Amino acid sequence: MPADTTARSRSGARRAHDAGFVLDIRSLGRAPGSMRKLRRTVTTSEQLGLDLIAVPAGSEVELDLRLQSVSEGVLVTGTVTAPVAGECSRCLEQFTDSVDVSLTELFAYPDSATDKTASDDEIYRMDDDLIDLEPLVVDQLGIELPLQPLCTPDCAGLCPECGVRMAIAGSDHGHEILDPRWAGLAKFASGSPGSGSPEGAATGDHSVDIARNSTEEK
Known part of the structure; x- marks a missing residue:
């Protein structure tokens, strides 16, 4: 299941300075068409993802973003790249990998028409001049990461008779089964x-x- 996000508001109401997943967009301005590129490395303070596969706490997450002012808010596009660690759903072995998540999301200005008419779970909102990307990243990881991760696409899993990993058992592994x-x-x-x-x-x-x-x- 996705990591618990109930403590994180989609409005990014957590007050913070321009660091980590929090972006201060005052330098961008609100004139439609204004654009700014941003690249940043964020160290996660907690695990982000699912039960069997997630971005571990303390991982370095790479943000490569474009921020663009539009009439109703700031459009955030770009990619998030992060390492992941998981447990194979077939052979139960631990493995590591990486994930690239694409972002395209509007963060609504306070008191904009979108802010006033959309429900809390329909859009992401800004808090004054701050954007908190963490709720968006968590939500996208929940979509992108597999519910049944595999260490390799062709993982053969475990032997149903003795439980040994088929990857190390050899091609001649088998059991004589008597009726x-x-x-x-x-x-x-x-x-x-x-x-x-x-x-x-x-x-x-x-x-x-x-x-x-x-x-x-x-």
């Missing part, structure tokens, strides 16, 4: 010449063959 209805006959396979019942030993071998043949026919 349970014939399992009782397998005890006769332990008979051997000199055990006191040569005929019994032969009968045991023949019984195992019957069980195996019956399994193969199915």
